[in-house]
Amino acid sequence: MTVREALSERHSVRRYADTPLPEETVMDLLWAANGISRENGRRTAPSAVNAQDILLYVCREDGVYRYDPVAASLELVTRTDIRPMMEAHNHFIYTVPLTILLVSDQTRFEPRPNNRNRDFAFMDAGMVSENISLYCTSLGLGTVCCAPPMDLDAIRAALGLTGQQIPVLYHPVGYPAE
Numbered sequence: 573m574t575v576r577e578a579l580s581e582r583h584s585v586r587r588y589a590d591t592p593l594p595e596e597t598v599m600d601l602l603w604a605a606n607g608i609s610r611e612n613g614r615r616t617a618p619s620a621v622n623a624q625d626i627l628l629y630v631c632r633e634d635g636v637y638r639y640d641p642v643a644a645s646l647e648l649v650t651r652t653d654i655r656p657m658m659e660a661h662n663h664f665i666y667t668v669p670l671t672i673l674l675v676s677d678q679t680r681f682e683p684r685p686n687n688r689n690r691d692f693a694f695m696d697a698g699m700v701s702e703n704i705s706l707y708c709t710s711l712g713l714g715t716v717c718c719a720p721p722m723d724l725d726a727i728r729a730a731l732g733l734t735g736q737q738i739p740v741l742y743h744p745v746g747y748p749a750e
């Protein structure tokens with residue numbers, strides 16, 4: 573599929589088939605989202621001042637795993653199912669094999685006035701979000717960008733995050749229902 577075709581076919585998917593995702597597909601998707609693409613360590617997604625602040629967490633019924641872009645691997649963070657803390661009205665997140673949560677690590681930035689680093693967090697997450705959407709489309713996977721009001725305190729407690737780490741948005745990923 574060309575980028576033009578992926579752009580043309582991308583749409584929000586909220587109804588999913590009960591089909592698991594192959595492990596290799598998951599790792600490819602995480603790389604496409606914000607993996608290391610060059611020898612200088614830079615990423616598939618741009619980031620403000622090259623802060624590389626967006627962390628990826630794979631949220632499943634059996635727990636949460638953090639993507640390590642250097643090792644291109646997943647590390648278990650918790651056996652807690654945090655989906656109820658993120659769901660809001662997006663009940664379809666219980667029907668997908670996994671949901672990718674994007675967290676901006678604000679400690680990656682030098683201090684800036686006027687909440688500028690928080691603005692960068694939202695912009696940087698948007699870049700990763702579109703990578704996810706287009707790559708899913710190219711693989712025949714469904715997704716939807718979701719940024720509802722989340723229970724940030726509960727998510728931070730479950731994942732061991734500080735107030736400097738902002739859960740911004742998430743992407744449920746699965747095969748679309750027919």
Ligand SMILES: Cc1cc2nc3c(=O)[nH]c(=O)nc-3n(C[C@H](O)[C@H](O)[C@H](O)COP(=O)(O)O)c2cc1C
Binds near residue numbers: 582716717719
């Ligand atoms: C920042 C952002 C937040 C969104 N939050 C949600 C959400 O919480 N739940 C949902 O079902 N869709 C959410 N969406 C998806 C939009 O509703 C969707 O992109 C829009 O209706 C256009 O449809 P399309 O993606 O099929 O073009 C969000 C999209 C963006 C960009």
